[in-house]
Amino acid sequence: MIPIIVTSGKGGVGKSTVSANLAIALAQRGIKVGLLDADLMDPVQHLVFRADKETIREYGKQLLPLTVNIGNGRTVEFMGIGPFIPRGVGVALNYQKTADFIVTLLKFVRWTADYLIIDSPPSSVDVNVKLLQELEGIARAVLVGEPHVFALEDNLRMLDLLRLYKADVRAMVLNKVGLYDQNIMREIEEAYSKLGLRVIKLPWDPQLQMGFKPELFRELVEVVLA
Amino acid sequence: MSFNIRLKLLAVLPKLLMFGASQLQDVLSQFPEAKTRSAVLELYDERGKVAFWIGFEGGRPNVKEVDPDNPPYSTNTITMHVDTFIKVIRGEIDFRTAYLYDLIEIASSDGLPPAYHLLIWSAFFDRLASALR
Numbered sequence: 001m002i003p004i005i006v007t008s009g010k011g012g013v014g015k016s017t018v019s020a021n022l023a024i025a026l027a028q029r030g031i032k033v034g035l036l037d038a039d040l041m042d043p044v045q046h047l048v049f050r051a052d053k054e055t056i057r058e059y060g061k062q063l064l065p066l067t068v069n070i071g072n073g074r075t076v077e078f079m080g081i082g083p084f085i086p087r088g089v090g091v092a093l094n095y096q097k098t099a100d101f102i103v104t105l106l107k108f109v110r111w112t113a114d115y116l117i118i119d120s121p122p123s124s125v126d127v128n129v130k131l132l133q134e135l136e137g138i139a140r141a142v143l144v145g146e147p148h149v150f151a152l153e154d155n156l157r158m159l160d161l162l163r164l165y166k167a168d169v170r171a172m173v174l175n176k177v178g179l180y181d182q183n184i185m186r187e188i189e190e191a192y193s194k195l196g197l198r199v200i201k202l203p204w205d206p207q208l209q210m211g212f213k214p215e216l217f218r219e220l221v222e223v224v225l226a
Numbered sequence: 227m228s229f230n231i232r233l234k235l236l237a238v239l240p241k242l243l244m245f246g247a248s249q250l251q252d253v254l255s256q257f258p259e260a261k262t263r264s265a266v267l268e269l270y271d272e273r274g275k276v277a278f279w280i281g282f283e284g285g286r287p288n289v290k291e292v293d294p295d296n297p298p299y300s301t302n303t304i305t306m307h308v309d310t311f312i313k314v315i316r317g318e319i320d321f322r323t324a325y326l327y328d329l330i331e332i333a334s335s336d337g338l339p340p341a342y343h344l345l346i347w348s349a350f351f352d353r354l355a356s357a358l359r
Binding site: 055056058061063084085086089090091092093094097100101103104108 | 320345
């Protein structure tokens with residue numbers, strides 16, 4: 001199984017949207033794909049995939065991932081803590097418990113997928129460090145950001161962290177293109193390109209907020225599979 | 227047993243022990259590994275602590291009081307203040323929420339992560355709270 005970390009130095013830039021659509025786009029190609037919601041503090045994928053209020057199951061000494069039907073007989077394996085914790089409860093996990101959840105979700109779930117998309121929390125917080133440590137040298141990564149100066153600064157730090165843990169950074173997804181000034185957009189794109197990143201632009205599209213448009217992610221699919 | 231804790235548990239202890247005999251099998255039947263899993267539930271207050279062993283013995287589910295300083299082997303230990311336990315089984319706070327708020331600690335003895343045990347035992351505490359309400 002090849003893990004693909006979808007991450008960002010900044011929150012609210014579309015990691016969950018990119019993760020969900022990438023998972024669906026891969027599944028539509030007949031590829032066995034899993035989606036792990038590693039954003040322990042603010043999980044949303046269970047809402048996106050309508051997999052809330054589920055009952056935990058196990059097989060042997062592994063938890064069974066949920067199976068989400070995406071139509072045409074295709075499915076995505078899904079796991080996170082979102083379906084199993086009450087709505088509205090603040091997740092006040094200390095580092096030890098955070099690391100424990102990450103290990104549980106990564107290594108004690110009976111994933112059968114060929115590719116595991118990991119929707120990670122923003123910034124270089126402890127969850128991401130633990131994730132990268134667990135996946136050192138084996139993960140592919142997709143950085144997500146908006147064409148915004150502050151987002152660039154935060155992503156430079158995240159890129160450094162990804163490279164520190166030998167993640168294979170496949171693409172920089174610039175999301176919500178069209179919302180920002182075109183001159184800044186060009187500067188940001190150039191800055192990422194100079195860092196050796198393949199820049200993929202996603203247009204600002206309100207329908208992507210809670211919906212799926214996997215057709216917008218074809219280029220990203222090619223890049224992560226290559 | 228600590229006198230204070232016994233007083234606090236007075237209303238729920240008989241039901242808790244009966245629950246073990248009547249419904250534990252049903253609760254744990256959804257987990258194929260249930261018969262190899264057990265827990266020591268350790269409850270404390272400012273003056274002392276008590277412990278219960280929850281699991282299967284001779285193929286049958288059982289809940290029994292044990293020596294908190296020398297408990298029998300269990301695959302994990304769940305520790306919380308007795309007031310938290312009473313709130314959990316009264317349904318005033320969810321078991322998972324209490325864990326997230328650091329009101330519950332889970333220690334593992336079988337190599338599985340504590341979070342794994344948390345998720346599995348959540349179903350047990352949901353049913354327990356429902357049965358005792």
